[in-house]
């Protein structure tokens with residue numbers, strides 16, 4: 001994945017736990033001399049190793065590291081660094097989710113080699129949607145929960161999320177039912 005993602009983990013750790021802890025995590029993960037660059041491609045294993053080492057050192061489950069990262073991605077990276085892009089997705093969470101299938105095609109204008117997830121959306125009612133998530137990777141379902149949580153805070157729209165389906169082989173499929181309260 002692009003270094004932007006590893007920089008995101010770096011930001012999450014530094015903002016919440018401090019630079020010394022980040023250095024410890026980087027060292028234990030085997031990347032002490034690496035400076036992550038946003039537009040450089042890194043093997044996916046780098047991202048997964050950083051997340052699992054953070055989990056070990058912080059004593060926080062991997063599930064919660066990924067959820068916190070999803071939330072941070074929307075509320076810090078998305079909102080602060082890609083505000084215009086986030087705004088282009090819509091004015092409400094339902095509108096944003098409806099537009100999500102096209103969202104990463106705009107991301108690809110900036111990061112053309114990104115291997116982004118695919119989304120499909122079914123409108124169930126005015127305040128309820130089914131969000132289908134398809135990824136060529138495995139292990140990022142909890143990241144998705146954090147992203148949805150982040151969007152709910154971003155749009156100030158409390159939501160309940162039901163996890164209706166989960167399939168993980170060498171790819172991942174999840175179905176989330178999102179109801180805006």
Ligand code: HEM
Pocket residue numbers: 001002004005074077078079082085086100104107111113114115116117134135136137140143144147148
């Ligand atoms: C401005 C905001 C966003 C930017 C700049 C962005 C950009 C990216 C980039 C660069 C990647 C890495 C892909 C790669 O390098 O191969 C990625 C992955 C991903 N993005 Fe986004 N994204 C944004 C918002 C979102 C939102 C709102 C969602 C969903 C609600 C989302 C879901 C994901 C997921 C789940 C992945 C992990 C890859 C996978 O599942 O296979 N992103 N995104």
